[in-house]
Amino acid sequence: MTEKKKYSFKCAEQNCPDRVCCTRPHVNVTFGDLSRWATQNYLNHILHGITLNLEEAEEKGMTLSTLRKPLSKDTDQTACVFFDEEANACRIRFSRPISCRTFPLEHDGEKFYVTDKECAGIGKGEVTREALREAKQLAEKEYEERVETITALPAVYSVIMGQMLRQSAEAMKNLSDEDRKKLDEIMSKREQEDASKSDDSD
Ligand code: SF4
Numbered sequence: 001m002t003e004k005k006k007y008s009f010k011c012a013e014q015n016c017p018d019r020v021c022c023t024r025p026h027v028n029v030t031f032g033d034l035s036r037w038a039t040q041n042y043l044n045h046i047l048h049g050i051t052l053n054l055e056e057a058e059e060k061g062m063t064l065s066t067l068r069k070p071l072s073k074d075t076d077q078t079a080c081v082f083f084d085e086e087a088n089a090c091r092i093r094f095s096r097p098i099s100c101r102t103f104p105l106e107h108d109g110e111k112f113y114v115t116d117k118e119c120a121g122i123g124k125g126e127v128t129r130e131a132l133r134e135a136k137q138l139a140e141k142e143y144e145e146r147v148e149t150i151t152a153l154p155a156v157y158s159v160i161m162g163q164m165l166r167q168s169a170e171a172m173k174n175l176s177d178e179d180r181k182k183l184d185e186i187m188s189k190r191e192q193e194d195a196s197k198s199d200d201s202d
Contacts, residue, residue: 007105007114007132010125014088020118021103022083022090023071028099029064030145031152042095049081052157061150062157066097098142105135107143112136 029050037043053063068078072085082091090096104119105112114122127135175183 006127007112007135008123008125008127009104009119009121009135011121012124016088016120018118018120019079019083019088020116020120021100023077023079024103024116025078026063027066027080027097028146029066029097030099030142030149032141032145032148033097034064037095040095046092046095052153057154062153063150064153098138098145102135102139102142105139107136107139109143109147112139 034043037046049067050064051067053065056063067081069081069083071077071079079085080090082096083089084091090100104114104116104122106115107113172180
């Protein structure tokens, strides 16, 4: 979308035929989302559905997103874990991530654009000047939170991993001789199992 082109959008909510917002491949989560959920005392209801994406970190940066689940109507397709397929609705509607609240409008630091032209709400309804201003402000905020999260997440991850490694080194130091012997046995058994698995696959 260019800024000159008039943006109109009305979410069809439960009457939406496609729910492309909930089936898009990556539903981004930001530190701002975590902070809002913590403030709302809602974090524990949501955390089980949030994941840290490490596999694609080198290519796209480390991100947080909602987990995925297969759709029962089409098991080749997946959707956000919070999508209630039967009700055709979001189970955390009032606390959904900022990327869902701004969807399908996004900002890339310079311009606004529509992320998914398949969204059934595009071109529907009248968007007042005030509503458009609010939608753009939210898209800008989402962009800022997305960049902040991608920038800071590797450092937060390193701090937590470092802490865990120090704690586990400390725990190893305090092991009794008997526990250390048991642990060595478990580790060597596991190594043997791994070696025999890799022999089988050769
Ligand atoms: S959090 Fe809700 S609105 Fe956002 S993608 Fe998941 S189900 Fe859809």
